[in-house]
Amino acid sequence: MIELKDVSKLYNEGRPNEVRALVDVNLVIERDKVTVFKGPSGSGKTTLLSIVGCLSRPTTGRVFLGGDLVSGLPERFLTEIRRSTYGFVFQRFHLVRGLTVLDNVMLPAYPLAPPHAELRERAMARLESLGLADKAAMPVEHLSGGETQRAAIARALINDPRIVIADEPTANLDTALTERFLEIVAELRAEGRTVLMTSHDPRIWQSDLVDAVIEMRDGRVVGEF
């Protein structure tokens, strides 16, 4: 379970361009469920996910993961949590250009230094399950939009995380690819993972797969369904 208590986030604090991205957010996210954050651009969805995923710290408030306070931990502990607990699919996927699909998928496991053959096998299995095995040796910049998304998902799963965070995963995908993505989410849920997503897309938050929808506006939670 993830719990946020009175979480606020200010960007550019004290400067003329100060932005209040989150305002006193109190929220409980259940484990092993699919939760979607919806709301217009600038409503704070992405900021909320980055705080939950330990990619940034709240300006005020506390974040608990499995009952443990994580928001005040030093960076090295946050890195460890990111590495062992979370898998991220970023809005723009953020694959490393110039590297092959396989290398990109293996990247999160490098600091853990598993035997190379084992890591390669694991990465290939992920690509196989996502229908990308034949693209393994291809530089990522040569992939189509759907393929790039699946490569990003494979990378997010390489360390077998309990929680998968996806920020606007279907923003640039057509209907067929969105449906394929929902199938992947169903598989993740079936594997017992918690999935957190932001989305503008009604096809996502109206899907039967989704257990909870949290609506946000102006940095505040305005509804939970």
Add this chain to the structure above:
Amino acid sequence: MTAPFARQRYLIDYTLAALARRRGKNTGLVVIYTAVVFVLASAMLFASAIRYEATTVLADSPELIVQELVMGRHGMLPAAHLDKLAEIRGVQGVEGRLWGYFYDRANGANYTLMVPGKDAAEHSVGPGEAIIGEGLARSRGFEEGGALLLVSQTGKLLKARIKSVLSSDSALVSADLALISEPDYRRFFELPDDVYTDAAVAIRNPREIEKIVEKATYALPSARFVTRSDIARTYESLFDWREGLLIALAAAAILAFAIFAAEKSSGLSAEEAREIGILKAIGWDTGDIIAMKLWEGGLVSLAAFLVGTVLAYVHVYLFDAGLFEPVLKGWSVLYPDFSLAPRVDGLQLATLFVLTVVPYTAATLVPIWRTAITDPDEVMR
């Protein structure tokens, strides 16, 4: 493979891939870096080799040279002074020397004409014979077995058969040298028999040189005494000055490089910063990022250091430091054309390494560290 080694292997793999991805930028960097190392290494290698050359030559020079001063200037030394010097206890031997300069209008060069010492058996010349330096031979097209022809300002002709051309081993001080016999020398310069240019004094115990100079000063109040260490100091300061010139040139190159490194240290490109943010977001810690960038900086700087040093070695020892010759070899018209004996000084290499690799690596680490300790979300935005 243990985990720390395996981890470093993964980091090196990633580093190599990163270097390959930014091939153009990294190639440019290595080229600039190599050029700086090359200039600096060339200066250091050449200055060291030329100083060694001078030291080697000076090792055979006399312990004490006595010159007559006339109105504060170097005059001819009367032969009678040699006997006075020989009488001083501790003096092993005294030899009058004959040497001087000759301006050759034919090529606008100054030659050093000299009568070889008695103990220089391998350079002994009889009347009508000459041994010449390779610079002189080269400039006038003289060859062994040919004739050395010089005409003095008063019309005296020196004609001598060239017995041999001096090897390049001592070219630094012998390039413009012509060794001729005493009778030929006196005739050519119209010099009386009872004077010498100066005298070389051999000392039994070199530790007593100061005492002997003291006695000799008393015996010959109008003479000047130059010890071997005085000459060595003069050479040393001369080469220090020239090396200083070159180091100044190298310093300009280093300054340019420092500006380049400082520019690099002032910030990362948006792409590099985003990449660091991505790596941090997916589980790399600050130590992994810094280690990876250390490998990157290390590989770049080590490659530049090795290539620059090897090129400098080739430049100095195979191509006789053609780029720096005029600065370092002095004002003589006849530049020596010699090959320096290859010498690699570990301390110099270490200094070069510290001057080039360490500042670059440190300069590049600062922005990396700054970015790596920032929240990934902020870096990726």
